Amino acid sequence: MSIEQTVRDVRSQIQLAAQSVGRNPKSVTLVAVSKTQPLSELKEYERVALERGESVVFGENYLQEIKAKRPEILPSSELHMIGPLQSNKVRDAVSFCDVIESVHSLKVLGLIAKEAAKINKLQRILLQVNIGQDDAKSGFSEAELEEALAVVELSREHLQLEGLMTILPYDEDPEKSRPHFQKMSRLRQALEQQGRAVLFHEGRILLSMGMSNDFEIAIVEGADFVRVGTALFGERN
Secondary structure, eight states, X not given: OOHHHHHHHHXXXXXXHXXXXXXXXXXXXXXXXXXXXXXXXXXXXXXXXXXXXXXXXXXXXXXXXXXXHTTTSOTTSEXXXXXXXXXXXXXXXXXXXXXXXXXXXXXXXXXXXXXXXXXXXXXXXXXXXXXXXXXXXXXXXXXXXXXXXXXXXXXXTTEEEEEEEOOOOOOSSGGGGHHHHHHHHHHHHHHHHTTGGGGSGGGOOEEEOOOTTTHHHHHHTTOSEEEESHHHHOSOO
16 A cells, blocks of 8 residues: 555544544644654655645654664654663764653653753653553653653753653554543643643643554544554554
C-alpha cells in the first residue's frame, strides 16, 4: 500500500475518532513513528503530508538514527524523541530533537535542563508517566510527578513543558488500553484542578498516547499526540 493511501486512511480514522466526541481533528497531532525506516520513506511521507497541507512530525527511538536523519529531512519537519533516553545521550538529544517526549527520570530531566542551558536553548519536553505501573516500562509514577514539576519550575528558562506521555504494553485487544488512557485524562484533570497547568506551555497539558493499534481509542479518551508507525509505514525492518 502506498504512503498516500496509508496517510489518507490514518487521517480519516483520526477525523472520525475526534468527531465522535466533538473534538476538532486538527487538535490531534500525528507523530509518524519512523524508527528503522529508510530516509526515502521519510521523504515520501514529507511530500505527501505537505501536499495535503499538513505538518510533519516524526517520532524516533534511537539517537543514532536521529543524528543521521535530521540533516536530511526538511528544516520545517519536527523530530520527537520517543524512545528511552540514556543519560550519556542527553547532550545529543538536546542538540538534535525538537521535542523530547520520553523524559522518564529526575536525573534525565536535570541533565536536559543543564545541556539546554549550555546552548541557550528552550527545550520542549513531555514527562513520561508509567500509568500502567508496568515494571518493563520507564516513567514517573503519579506520586513522583510533583518532584518533576518542581524541577521544571526551577528551570523554565530552558525547559518548555508541553505535556505528559505514556507507553503501554502491546495488547492485541485495543480496548485493554482504554482504562489507561482514561487514567491519563484523569491525571491531567487533577493537575489542572491543583493549579499545576501554569507550569505547562500556554497553560495546556497535552497528552501523548496511543499507537497504531489503539490510537482511535486514545483520541476518544483525550490524546493530543498519537504515535503511529506500522499503520503508516508497514511493519518495521
